[in-house]
Amino acid sequence: MARIAILLNDRCHPKECQWECQAYCPPVRMGQECIVEGPNGKPIISETLCIGCGICVHKCPFDAIKILNTPEADESEIVHRYGYNGFRLYRLPLPTPKGIIGLLGPNGTGKSTALRVLAGIEVPNLGDYEHPASWDKVLARYRGTALHAHLSKIARGELRAAIKPQYVDRLSDEPFTAEGYVAAGGTADPTSALAQVGLASKAGRKLSELSGGELQLTAIARTISADADLYLFDEPSSYLDIVHRLEIARVLRRLGESHSVLVVEHDLALLDYLADQAHLVYGEEAAFGVISHPLPMRTAVNTYLNGYLKDENVRFRTEAVRFIAHPPKPPAHRNIAVRFGPLEKSFPEFRLRVGGGELAKGETIGIVGPNATGKTTFVRMLAGAETPSEGSPPKGVTVSYKPQYLKATQSASLRERVTALAADPSFDARLFERELVPGLHLDGLLDVALPDLSGGELQRGAVALAMARTATLYLLDEPSAYLDSDERMSMARLVRRQVERTGTTALVVDHDVYFLDLACDGLMVFQPEGTDGREGRGEGPFAMREGMNQLLRHVEITFRRDAETLRPRINQEGSVLDREQRSRGEYYYEPAA
Ligand code: ADP
Ligand code: ADP
Ligand code: MG
Ligand code: MG
Numbered sequence: 001m002a003r004i005a006i007l008l009n010d011r012c013h014p015k016e017c018q019w020e021c022q023a024y025c026p027p028v029r030m031g032q033e034c035i036v037e038g039p040n041g042k043p044i045i046s047e048t049l050c051i052g053c054g055i056c057v058h059k060c061p062f063d064a065i066k067i068l069n070t071p072e073a074d075e076s077e078i079v080h081r082y083g084y085n086g087f088r089l090y091r092l093p094l095p096t097p098k099g100i101i102g103l104l105g106p107n108g109t110g111k112s113t114a115l116r117v118l119a120g121i122e123v124p125n126l127g128d129y130e131h132p133a134s135w136d137k138v139l140a141r142y143r144g145t146a147l148h149a150h151l152s153k154i155a156r157g158e159l160r161a162a163i164k165p166q167y168v169d170r171l172s173d174e175p176f177t178a179e180g181y182v183a184a185g186g187t188a189d190p191t192s193a194l195a196q197v198g199l200a201s202k203a204g205r206k207l208s209e210l211s212g213g214e215l216q217l218t219a220i221a222r223t224i225s226a227d228a229d230l231y232l233f234d235e236p237s238s239y240l241d242i243v244h245r246l247e248i249a250r251v252l253r254r255l256g257e258s259h260s261v262l263v264v265e266h267d268l269a270l271l272d273y274l275a276d277q278a279h280l281v282y283g284e285e286a287a288f289g290v291i292s293h294p295l296p297m298r299t300a301v302n303t304y305l306n307g308y309l310k311d312e313n314v315r316f317r318t319e320a321v322r323f324i325a326h327p328p329k330p331p332a333h334r335n336i337a338v339r340f341g342p343l344e345k346s347f348p349e350f351r352l353r354v355g356g357g358e359l360a361k362g363e364t365i366g367i368v369g370p371n372a373t374g375k376t377t378f379v380r381m382l383a384g385a386e387t388p389s390e391g392s393p394p395k396g397v398t399v400s401y402k403p404q405y406l407k408a409t410q411s412a413s414l415r416e417r418v419t420a421l422a423a424d425p426s427f428d429a430r431l432f433e434r435e436l437v438p439g440l441h442l443d444g445l446l447d448v449a450l451p452d453l454s455g456g457e458l459q460r461g462a463v464a465l466a467m468a469r470t471a472t473l474y475l476l477d478e479p480s481a482y483l484d485s486d487e488r489m490s491m492a493r494l495v496r497r498q499v500e501r502t503g504t505t506a507l508v509v510d511h512d513v514y515f516l517d518l519a520c521d522g523l524m525v526f527q528p529e530g531t532d533g534r535e536g537r538g539e540g541p542f543a544m545r546e547g548m549n550q551l552l553r554h555v556e557i558t559f560r561r562d563a564e565t566l567r568p569r570i571n572q573e574g575s576v577l578d579r580e581q582r583s584r585g586e587y588y589y590e591p592a593a
Helices: 020-024 055-059 111-118 135-142 147-156 168-173 178-183 190-196 212-225 242-258 268-274 297-306 375-383 414-421 429-439 455-467 485-502 513-519 544-555 576-584
Strands: 003-007 035-037 043-045 065-069 078-081 088-090 099-104 161-164 230-234 260-264 277-284 288-296 336-340 343-347 350-354 357-360 364-368 399-402 473-477 505-509 522-529 535-543 559-561 568-570
Touching: 003 043, 020 035, 020 043, 020 055, 055 065, 078 111, 088 111, 099 111, 099 242, 099 268, 099 297, 111 161, 111 230, 111 260, 111 288, 135 147, 161 212, 168 212, 178 190, 178 212, 190 212, 212 230, 212 242, 242 260, 242 268, 242 544, 268 297, 268 513, 268 568, 277 297, 288 297, 343 375, 350 375, 357 505, 357 535, 364 375, 364 485, 364 513, 364 535, 364 544, 375 399, 375 473, 375 505, 375 535, 399 455, 414 429, 414 455, 429 455, 429 485, 455 473, 455 485, 473 485, 485 505, 485 513, 505 513, 513 568, 522 544, 535 544
Parallel strands: 088 288, 099 260, 099 277, 161 230, 230 260, 350 535, 364 505, 364 522, 399 473, 473 505
Antiparallel strands: 003 065, 035 043, 078 088, 277 288, 336 357, 343 350, 522 535, 559 568
């Protein structure tokens, strides 16, 4: 095993520090050139001279350095390396002639890089970042392997790949209508492609006028309708509501029946249903990533949840994730903390009505439903950020609110925010440091300026700040957005435990079934009402099973529970179980025997 030294370029600000990394480095103090100034004015850390003491990691005021050991993977398996102190990817996934292959792994471990390499967008440098990469070198390296045929076709331009990029929000700058953008992908019939993803009515809209979910559907329509041999989807569920996630799952499955498809996805219910096999990706964010051998889908997810990959003797989590078949709580034990509604809110183009409901102490209640049905508006009314048109928000309830859309406006770091809040009696700095920082893996992020954080890092920071407030009601609007599967599951568990332990209540708007299943005791269900999406109605809370039944009836999808892990699994459409459960109206899962 060798050592890897990583410099996170975006976080390194060499003009704003005292070069603590260099000043305190023991080999430097012994006269060795272990850390030197590079041509870009930033440090270069020598991996051969580094003794692995970790002092620079702790001294850097911006948390910009990582020192770790190389993975079990062989150095000869390195596919691509972004510079000397940059990220490195080991191995590649193998596309099959048809069927869907999944990629499942944490943020920053090279999944998007792997897709770009397979699509021929990025020529991999095989670890040699000092010389230009070339397909000749790549083909020489892969001679005699299963990937050789694929890579040589890509190199010769004989294999056409269509890719749905990860960051669809960037499309809003493109000067197209939805239809024009889909047509530019090569299809003669953009209208029917948009109809397949349920977006026919928005065909003439400019991309700049579409919501995040609509941009995602447009990008998916373009990719599925392209004439290609290989289809790659990088995080297709972002910005999509639970209903659209299940619908595009069907569209992609149909594509996979006759084509080769690869999907990177963090919504485990979706990926589990979509893919036939998956490669697990393990490693260290922004440092290295290793692509495992492919596993059958059920095994892949169960292995991921257990946290141990036996074939390669790799443990990627210390604790296994366990699902429970929710025991229904007897109503007598519910200690009501909040009574709300009925509430109404009228906007010029939209009216929301929410029936009255009760929330008990220690309960986490999920809020589910399609986009634009008023979930955020409801949460904002409870938070006091929106005044109801009818009815009044509950009185005597203190709330802590994590809004759906986050923006890092101040350049402060999380640590500076917490210090500023120290005098505020409603902020529990001890809880923040002792429970929330480790629970949400914020250790290495406390000194980073908020605008330098990635979407997922900012999300975890915002949830931690919200949960550290003393309140009777926690309102979290889409906390799993931008998180990888692992972070979703640890956040779900943390919110649930915290609320149970303190006898408080949480309302959580989310679209990820595993997140909801792990976190929630019950559900509120929001549905569109009337014609043309101008009305929304919210009901509940209901028990989990009842809430899921209400939601899933409309999408005609049924879930069973996995015998080994008790996780929910989507039934194959038309399977015996699917038909039987539908006929009995049991869309979610069987009550525990
Ligand atoms: P994933 O899709 O698994 O989140 P990516 O393939 O996007 O991972 O990136 C893996 C790591 O590679 C990132 O954390 C980043 O540090 C680094 N990286 C990605 N693209 C570049 C690039 N163009 N230049 C330098 N580093 C990059
Ligand atoms: P959800 O969170 O379920 O996606 P929202 O509560 O954000 O739904 O929005 C529901 C509807 O209300 C949308 O059609 C949105 O355009 C509209 N809406 C939300 N806030 C306002 C506002 N301040 N003024 C006018 N319309 C609004
Ligand atoms: Mg990615
Ligand atoms: Mg919302």
